[in-house]
Amino acid sequence: MYATLWRLLPGPLFVRxxxxxxxxxxxxATLALWVFPFVDSLLGPQExxxxx
Amino acid sequence: MTPPTPxxxxxxxxxxxxxxSVVGELLVTSGLIVLLFLGWQTGLNNVVVANQQAxxxxxxxxxxxxxxxxxxxxxxxxxxxxxxxxxxxxEAFAVIYVPRLxxxxxxxxxQTVDTTKVLNSYDAGVGHYKGTQMPGQIGNFAVAGHDSGWxxxxxxxxxxxxxxKIYVQTADGWYTYAFRNFQFVQPDQxxxxxxxxxxxxxxxxxxxxxxxxxxxxxHAGERLIAYNTFSSFSxxxxxxxxxxxxxxxx
Numbered sequence: 001m002y003a004t005l006w007r008l009l010p011g012p013l014f015v016r017x018x019x020x021x022x023x024x025x026x027x028x029a030t031l032a033l034w035v036f037p038f039v040d041s042l043l044g045p046q047e048x049x050x051x052x
Numbered sequence: 053m054t055p056p057t058p059x060x061x062x063x064x065x066x067x068x069x070x071x072x073s074v075v076g077e078l079l080v081t082s083g084l085i086v087l088l089f090l091g092w093q094t095g096l097n098n099v100v101v102a103n104q105q106a107x108x109x110x111x112x113x114x115x116x117x118x119x120x121x122x123x124x125x126x127x128x129x130x131x132x133x134x135x136x137x138x139x140x141x142x143e144a145f146a147v148i149y150v151p152r153l154x155x156x157x158x159x160x161x162x163q164t165v166d167t168t169k170v171l172n173s174y175d176a177g178v179g180h181y182k183g184t185q186m187p188g189q190i191g192n193f194a195v196a197g198h199d200s201g202w203x204x205x206x207x208x209x210x211x212x213x214x215x216x217k218i219y220v221q222t223a224d225g226w227y228t229y230a231f232r233n234f235q236f237v238q239p240d241q242x243x244x245x246x247x248x249x250x251x252x253x254x255x256x257x258x259x260x261x262x263x264x265x266x267x268x269x270x271h272a273g274e275r276l277i278a279y280n281t282f283s284s285f286s287x288x289x290x291x292x293x294x295x296x297x298x299x300x301x302x
Contacts, residue, residue: 001069001073001074001077001078002077003069004069028088031085031088031089031092032092032096032097036088036089036092036093036097037097039089040093040201041168047165047167047171047196047198047266047272048171048196048197048198048199048205048206048264048265048266048275049165049171049179049181049196049239049264049275050196050237050239050240050241050242050244050245050264050275050277051239051240051242
């Protein structure tokens with residue numbers, strides 16, 4: 001899977017490395033900004049409130 | 053054996069993807085994502101949210117100071133304590149300072165204890181229980197905040213010591229409370245936010261403030277309650293809080 005991804009990246013080695021780093025940064029940002037907050041909201045209340 | 057030619061190398065690199073290796077890579081990736089999530093939940097997100105909440109509280113504090121300067125200070129001069137009308141839902145009406153929680157610890161208080169709109173919000177963190185009294189009012193001014201997660205708002209509340217000051221700033225001025233005692237309760241014991249705590253329907257004579265948060269940290273099994281008694285109101289900024297107003301960043 002990752003070998004295929006690496007093969008699909010165009011350009012010489014340093015361009016591929018730059019592209020790969022950009023992809024990783026994009027994935028991490030997506031996780032931190034959207035995926036993780038959503039998953040956290042599914043994990044049940046961690047609230048500090050009292051209520052019935 | 054001759055070394056493989058570049059053409060041979062390319063051919064071997066293009067060998068078909070084996071399904072099992074894809075499964076293995078997916079498993080390793082999902083394991084990494086779970087670890088990343090834990091790091092995000094217990095670390096990164098708290099630092100980011102805490103900084104943003106403190107920064108937003110600093111701005112809110114300045115706005116309230118400007119509003120207070122426009123108001124006639126006569127209300128407080130006679131020794132009476134001004135009481136705000138209960139604000140609309142989600143309205144930011146106060147800023148809370150607790151020096152024991154850190155030199156730069158400050159949070160905006162908004163109406164209601166809604167999880168996403170108030171407690172997890174990047175510009176609030178502390179919510180006022182709708183229907184409980186307002187700052188300085190006789191009865192119980194009850195607020196809630198996270199213990200751990202989403203900025204670790206009240207993670208250090210258990211470090212409060214008898215008499216520790218809690219400052220609540222509104223558009224009228226500064227209300228000072230002093231920490232009195234803790235109580236550990238179950239999440240459904242709403243009596244802690246009654247006008248007279250744990251005495252539903254009783255007529256209050258004291259001005260109390262109640263902080264509710266989760267206990268223990270990173271779990272939500274119990275609630276930690278911190279009761280505070282009103283000590284004074286001042287239209288002027290109390291001298292001991294001035295360095296906390298300017299302190300910023302974590």
